Amino acid sequence: MTDQFDSLNNPDYPIPDELKSNVAITTLDRLYNWSRARSVWPLMFGLACCAIEMIAVAAARYDQARFGMEVVRPSPRQADLMIVSGTVTKKMLPQIVRLYNQMPEPRYVLAMGACASGGGPFKEGYNVVDGIDKFVPVDVYVPGCPPTPQALLHGFLALHAKIERQSVRTVPWYREGKGEAVPIPILGPDLIDPRQAALIRAQAAAGAEAVAENAASQEEQTNG
Numbered sequence: 001m002t003d004q005f006d007s008l009n010n011p012d013y014p015i016p017d018e019l020k021s022n023v024a025i026t027t028l029d030r031l032y033n034w035s036r037a038r039s040v041w042p043l044m045f046g047l048a049c050c051a052i053e054m055i056a057v058a059a060a061r062y063d064q065a066r067f068g069m070e071v072v073r074p075s076p077r078q079a080d081l082m083i084v085s086g087t088v089t090k091k092m093l094p095q096i097v098r099l100y101n102q103m104p105e106p107r108y109v110l111a112m113g114a115c116a117s118g119g120g121p122f123k124e125g126y127n128v129v130d131g132i133d134k135f136v137p138v139d140v141y142v143p144g145c146p147p148t149p150q151a152l153l154h155g156f157l158a159l160h161a162k163i164e165r166q167s168v169r170t171v172p173w174y175r176e177g178k179g180e181a182v183p184i185p186i187l188g189p190d191l192i193d194p195r196q197a198a199l200i201r202a203q204a205a206a207g208a209e210a211v212a213e214n215a216a217s218q219e220e221q222t223n224g
């Protein structure tokens, strides 16, 4: 908080000498963001090999408790950071989106590793989503396969920097209509994103029409 105290020497806001050691002046944004950035509680879950590196960050050597993050929550309702650490399969995706919806605002998402960021080595796989950001908003990407614990710590610092740039007057969670739930993808023969439902229906209708036209023209040729 050193720079907060610099304002004590600001000639625009003179403070009597006898008060200088007892008074600190700052902005509401700085106080609000400083306290939020130093108490980010991650949600406890891991998806694949990246989770091992995430667990290492919580252990004594890297010690994420130094950043006010020692409280790793087993409930999304008490967490404000989702670390998506590992391969996001289509089967797991509905659960991830459901957990995200259950987190209160303000909430952040960190995509850890190549798989969570873009599908990684399984990008073209039949069962893998090519990036969690197609479904929930991602605030910080940490590259690597897997990222080192140091890289994840750097991701935490990047998130702190992002939080510190926010302003209480413009943050989205105090705005009307924000914080709405993300539609949960439906797992059937393949994954269906409800946001694409109208497009999928239109494509299916166009496909059915084309098949019917094709069948009619073939019948005509046979009869004719």
Ligand code: SF4
Binding pocket: 048, 049, 050, 051, 085, 086, 087, 112, 113, 114, 115, 116, 120, 121, 144, 145, 146, 147
């Ligand atoms: S990015 Fe690499 S280490 Fe991480 S989950 Fe994917 S394959 Fe595993």
